[in-house]
Ligand SMILES: Nc1ncnc2c1ncn2[C@@H]1O[C@H](COP(=O)(O)OP(=O)(O)OP(=O)(O)O)[C@@H](O)[C@H]1O
């Protein structure tokens with residue numbers, strides 16, 4: 693994940709230094725709305741992965757996309773939860 697200034701990213705406090713990451717994720721969301729896709733966000737504990745994904749979800753919801761959320765539990769990865777979600 694990379695730096696930048698400070699910007700308001702939907703609901704919640706401004707994210708500091710994530711302008712380039714936010715722009716990348718918005719571009720990804722726009723493209724995924726057309727052709728699908730997957731994006732893996734990785735980083736050290738507490739570096740800001742969740743708030744970045746929340747910003748992406750807010751952006752997608754504002755664009756009237758359906759936002760599904762899944763979380764891993766024990767040995768069951770989040771992808772298994774998504775596979776079992778019907779929509
Ligand atoms: N760019 C940022 N600007 C301001 N606050 C931030 C930023 N990134 C993260 N934070 C704050 O730091 C804390 C940790 O962020 P977050 O929970 O998104 O990290 P995480 O990488 O998902 O952590 P974990 O690895 O534990 O899941 C939160 O309080 C969040 O609001």
Ligand SMILES: [Mg+2]
Nearest residue numbers: 740741742743
């Ligand atoms: Mg997190």
